[in-house]
Structure formats: structure tokens, C-alpha cells
Amino acid sequence: MKKATLLIISLSFLFFFLKSVFALNMESPLFKIQYGEIGIAGGNKSSANYSLSDTVGQTAAGQFNSTGYIVKAGFQYLHSIIPFRFSISNTNINFGTLIPNSPQTATTTLTVSFGAAGQYQVTAIEEGRLRTLDEVNSVPDTQCDGGTNTCNESLAKPWTSNTAYGFGYNMSGNDIPSDFIDSTYFRPFPNRQENESPAVIMSSANVGRNRQAVVTFKVNISPIQPAGKYQTIINFVATPSF
Amino acid sequence: MKIFRFLFVIFIFYFLFFISSKDINAQSVSLSLSPPLVETVIKPGKSILIAYTIVNYADPVILSAKVLPFEPKNNLGQIKIKEEFEGPIRFSLDNSHLKLNQSFFLKTNEKEQLLLRLRVPEGAKEGDYYYTLIVESQPVTTQLEKSASFAKASIGANILITVTESGKIEIKPKIVLFEVLPRFRFSFFGEKINFFDSTDPIPLILIIENQGRNLIKPEGEIILKGNFGEKAKFNLIPQNILSQSQRLIQATPSAEIDCSNLSKFRACQSPVSLIISGFFLGFYRLSTAVIFGENSPQISASTSFFAFPIKIFIGLILALTIGFFLIKRFSPKD
Numbered sequence: 001m002k003k004a005t006l007l008i009i010s011l012s013f014l015f016f017f018l019k020s021v022f023a024l025n026m027e028s029p030l031f032k033i034q035y036g037e038i039g040i041a042g043g044n045k046s047s048a049n050y051s052l053s054d055t056v057g058q059t060a061a062g063q064f065n066s067t068g069y070i071v072k073a074g075f076q077y078l079h080s081i082i083p084f085r086f087s088i089s090n091t092n093i094n095f096g097t098l099i100p101n102s103p104q105t106a107t108t109t110l111t112v113s114f115g116a117a118g119q120y121q122v123t124a125i126e127e128g129r130l131r132t133l134d135e136v137n138s139v140p141d142t143q144c145d146g147g148t149n150t151c152n153e154s155l156a157k158p159w160t161s162n163t164a165y166g167f168g169y170n171m172s173g174n175d176i177p178s179d180f181i182d183s184t185y186f187r188p189f190p191n192r193q194e195n196e197s198p199a200v201i202m203s204s205a206n207v208g209r210n211r212q213a214v215v216t217f218k219v220n221i222s223p224i225q226p227a228g229k230y231q232t233i234i235n236f237v238a239t240p241s242f
Numbered sequence: 243m244k245i246f247r248f249l250f251v252i253f254i255f256y257f258l259f260f261i262s263s264k265d266i267n268a269q270s271v272s273l274s275l276s277p278p279l280v281e282t283v284i285k286p287g288k289s290i291l292i293a294y295t296i297v298n299y300a301d302p303v304i305l306s307a308k309v310l311p312f313e314p315k316n317n318l319g320q321i322k323i324k325e326e327f328e329g330p331i332r333f334s335l336d337n338s339h340l341k342l343n344q345s346f347f348l349k350t351n352e353k354e355q356l357l358l359r360l361r362v363p364e365g366a367k368e369g370d371y372y373y374t375l376i377v378e379s380q381p382v383t384t385q386l387e388k389s390a391s392f393a394k395a396s397i398g399a400n401i402l403i404t405v406t407e408s409g410k411i412e413i414k415p416k417i418v419l420f421e422v423l424p425r426f427r428f429s430f431f432g433e434k435i436n437f438f439d440s441t442d443p444i445p446l447i448l449i450i451e452n453q454g455r456n457l458i459k460p461e462g463e464i465i466l467k468g469n470f471g472e473k474a475k476f477n478l479i480p481q482n483i484l485s486q487s488q489r490l491i492q493a494t495p496s497a498e499i500d501c502s503n504l505s506k507f508r509a510c511q512s513p514v515s516l517i518i519s520g521f522f523l524g525f526y527r528l529s530t531a532v533i534f535g536e537n538s539p540q541i542s543a544s545t546s547f548f549a550f551p552i553k554i555f556i557g558l559i560l561a562l563t564i565g566f567f568l569i570k571r572f573s574p575k576d
Contacts, residue, residue, distance in 0.1 A: 011530050054278035071292070073277040083276030084397065087300065091269045091381055091393040108393055114278075119319045119481075130391065167391075177512075182345050203320060217391055230389040233381055239374060240278040241319035241397035 119241035123198035142166030173213030182238030438551030522549030
């Protein structure tokens with residue numbers, strides 16, 4: 001009897017582990033593995049890890065007719081009758097009155113809709129630093145908390161210190177860069193006036209639709225920051241892939 | 243009566259102060275532009291007209307249109323738009339009341355057709371030229387009396403132009419990578435052996451390089467063959483590979499992985515061409531054959547992997563060990 005009990009306990013362990021092993025979804029509404037076709041284990045037997053070949057050639061553009069041109073509109077592989085659409089929920093990101101050592105934040109939501117499917121990117125660049133209208137004074141672009149937590153235009157780092165000053169942004173939502181680990185991670189915007197390249201803040205190499213991300217702008221000024229109304233323009237550019 | 247008067251005043255105050263002020267500050271932009279992509283093969287000396295439609299779905303907005311060249315940024319289909327115009331192609335708007343770089347106004351739910359004239363001058367050098375039509379909003383920066391940043395929304399549509407006198411295009415592709423991203427990789431007599439657990443999703447990467455001077459579009463499939471005769475086919479998505487660039491080519495149907503639970507899974511760290519899900523056992527071979535239109539050369543590649551139920555095996559060993567231990571521990575001693 002005892003042996004039977006112990007055997008049941010052992011088998012219970014086994015099934016417990018088996019359950020955890022098979023926890024991965026083996027199918028989804030979006031894909032299906034088509035087994036059942038009888039195939040012969042043929043193919044290129046000489047291959048090692050992988051083999052490849054390349055060829056050089058030329059072909060005629062079959063439809064190139066007497067008009068002297070061919071035009072194709074839309075993506076061959078997706079229904080592009082639904083146009084590429086880009087939305088910004090709020091274009092006036094109001095920080096209110098800036099108070100030294102008291103970070104101000106404001107958010108806006110970016111949405112990209114792309115019909116049935118499609119690749120896209122959204123880039124961001126500031127047209128200049130956050131500065132007064134007379135362009136005499138400016139808030140520096142953030143370096144986050146500094147030291148090992150120094151961020152730059154392509155790498156987000158934590159910005160939690162109230163004595164770390166500057167202007168930057170955080171991202172959350174779909175298709176955002178992976179360095180925005182949580183809401184404390186920030187980057188400075190690239191600056192067009194300093195000939196920096198726009199940063200890709202949303203992108204999808206896989207198909208997707210109605211992708212949405214929240215941009216949180218943050219500004220923190222030092223006690224010696226001259227009083228004034230500081231403003232800048234952030235250019236968000238959404239483009240489909242090719 | 244007094245209480246009604248009081249409530250009326252409160253209502254008017256609320257309406258004027260909160261609702262009205264929200265309307266002024268929360269300016270939103272929502273634009274659509276179609277078609278998102280235009281590909282053309284054109285002779286020097288010819289011109290074509292492309293009709294774009296820009297629609298404003300949000301607050302009234304001032305817009306302007308411009309055309310700038312772009313280049314591929316990486317192998318993921320991303321682009322880098324150049325700051326200055328370059329190249330021989332000439333662009334203009336055929337609209338009677340509009341020009342490029344000239345502002346125009348769109349009310350809510352209003353649309354405008356932009357008739358973009360594309361002209362290739364005689365003597366233009368044969369090759370590919372890539373441009374983006376950009377329609378951008380003009381931010382209203384004078385409304386706020388506080389510190390603020392203003393978002394400017396720009397939406398683009400790409401134009402891929404192949405200039406050729408003869409109508410022939412150069413097809414010069416090369417598969418630079420066709421490989422699985424294994425859980426383990428061993429080296430055996432100089433050969434690399436890819437190894438997965440039976441329940442692992444199989445991530446696969448296919449990168450094709452276009453060494454020619456014209457864009458190409460891959461067609462073909464990836465075939466998975468197992469040692470028990472099982473076979474599965476996955477179609478390549480015909481995504482453009484621009485001249486002198488590489489592109490990660492995707493295949494379908496690809497499994498979807500919930501990366502919130504599998505953040506260390508390699509397919510969650512970087513994009514892949516295909517994820518194959520299922521239960522795998524033994525030796526598998528993956529092969530691909532790619533063509534680039536009719537009468538084009540075919541390129542091919544293959545790779546392989548082994549799959550073994552490591553997790554099940556470990557679970558079994560662990561269960562048997564515990565079972566053996568318990569039996570020995572509690573069995574009556576003679």
C-alpha cells in the first residue's frame with residue numbers, strides 16, 4: 001500500500017513537471033503548422049550549419065511598355081486601402097510654471113494605424129533646446145541621474161534625482177525602444193540645431209495595427225535657471241516602411 | 243429659487259472655465275496619407291502624376307507638403323530621411339492652388355488631394371532613387387503663456403523610383419544569413435550543431451542583400467522537413483530590398499510569442515524572420531529558395547537543428563529520483 005502511495009506521489013511530480021513543460025502555446029489564431037504532408041527527407045545533404053548560393057542576373061521589366069513607365073501603388077502583400085494614419089492626442093504639452101527642483105511632467109499619446117498590417121517607424125527630434133522666446137536662456141537636455149546612469153539620445157537611463165536638471169522624455173506602450181525599462185527611464189531628444197539625427201521612438205518590424213505609445217515629457221530646472229517662459233517644438237515623423 | 247440660481251452659476255462657471263479651457267489647450271492632430279508607397283519604373287524624359295489623399299481627422303490644422311530623399315537605415319525596413327533634397331528627379335504639385343512647401347488649411351474631417359508630378363529629366367543617370375513625400379502640421383506656438391513643448395506631426399509616404407532606359411533591371415541578390423537562433427550551439431568536428439528543447443519555438447533569420455543598383459522583391463518559401471517525414475511551408479513576404487542594402491525578410495505564418503514571459507528568448511530581443519512553434523523531436527532541416535520575379539535567378543540556403551525534450555527528460559529524472567528516494571526512505575526495513 002505504501003509503495004502504491006509513493007508511486008502515486010512520484011507520478012504526481014512527473015505530471016506536475018510535464019504540465020509546466022507544455023505550458024507554451026503550440027498554436028494561435030494567427031498561425032498554423034501544416035503537418036500531414038508526406039515528404040521525403042531529401043534536400044541538400046552536403047550542407048553543414050547552413051549553406052547558401054548567390055547568382056548574378058538580369059531580367060526584363062515585363063510591363064515596361066510604350067508609355068515609358070510602370071507605377072505600382074501600395075504594398076503588394078497587404079491590403080493598403082486603409083491608409084497610413086498618425087495621431088497625436090495633444091500637441092500642446094503644457095508644463096505650467098516651472099519650479100526649481102520640482103520636476104514637471106506632461107504626456108501625449110501617439111497612435112499609428114496601418115490597415116491590415118504593415119511596418120512603420122516614428123521618429124522624434126527637437127527643433128532646438130527648451131528655451132526662452134528670446135533664445136537667451138535654455139534648459140539643457142537631460143543626462144538623467146549622471147554617473148553610471150547617464151543617458152543619451154539613443155539610451156535611456158533612470159532619472160529620479162530632483163537635483164538632476166534638464167529636459168527629456170520617457171516612452172511606454174507598443175513598439176517602443178527596449179531601453180525604456182520603466183517610467184523612471186528617460187532620454188534627451190536629439191537636437192536638430194546640433195545636427196543630431198532623429199531618434200526612432202516607435203517601430204515595428206513585424207506586422208501590426210493600431211499601435212499606441214505614451215510619451216512622457218519631463219523638465220526639471222535648477223534654482224539658478226533664469227525666470228521665463230521656455231518652449232520648444234518636437235517633430236514626430238511617422239513613415240511606413242518600403 | 244436661490245438654490246437653482248446658485249447651481250446655474252456653478253454650471254456656467256464649470257462650462258466656461260473647465261470645458262472651454264480644455265478645448266483650447268488639448269489640440270490634437272490625426273492625419274492619414276495614402277497611398278503609403280508608390281513604386282515606379284520609368285524612362286528618362288518621362289513624367290508621371292501621383293494622386294495622394296491627405297485627410298485630417300482631428301482639430302483644424304495648417305499643413306504643408308515637401309519631398310525629401312531617404313536611404314535605408316538598417317535591415318529592418320527603417321529609413322533615414324535626409325535633411326536636404328538631392329538627386330535628378332524633379333517634383334512639383336499639379337494642384338492649381340497649391341505648391342510644395344506652401345501652407346494649406348484643412349478643417350476637421352476635410353481631405354485634400356495632392357497631385358504630385360514626378361519628372362525624370364533626359365539624361366538622368368540610370369539607377370534607383372528613393373524619396374518620401376512628407377506632409378507636416380504647423381504647430382500653434384503662441385497659445386500658451388506657460389512653459390511648454392509643442393508637438394509637430396509629420397506623416398510620410400515613400401516613393402521608390404527605378405530609372406531605366408531599356409526597361410531592364412539589375413537583379414543581384416545574395417543570402418547573407420539563413421540561420422536559427424538556438425538555445426544551445428555545439429561544435430562537432432568543425433560543424434556547428436544547433437540544439438533546441440522540443441517545446442522551444444524555433445526563431446529563424448533570413449537576411450538578403452541586394453548588390454545590384456535596382457530594388458528587388460523576393461518571392462519564395464521556407465520549408466521545414468523533419469526526420470519522420472513531416473513537412474511545413476512558410477511563404478516569404480515580398481518586401482522590397484533597396485539597392486546596395488540588406489533586409490531581414492519575413493515569412494508567414496509565423497507564431498506569436500508573448501515576450502512578457504520570455505524576455506530572454508532571443509526572438510524577443512531582436513526581430514526575426516519566422517518563429518515556428520510546435521513539438522519537435524530529432525533532426526530537422528530548414529531550406530529556402532528565393533526568386534525575384536519571372537525569369538530571375540534562384541538563390542537558396544539551408545540550415546538544420548536538433549530538438550530533444552530536455553525539460554521533460556529533466557522532469558522525469560527528477561520525479562524518478564524523488565520517487566526512488568521516497569520509496570527507499572519509507573519502505574519497511576527487513
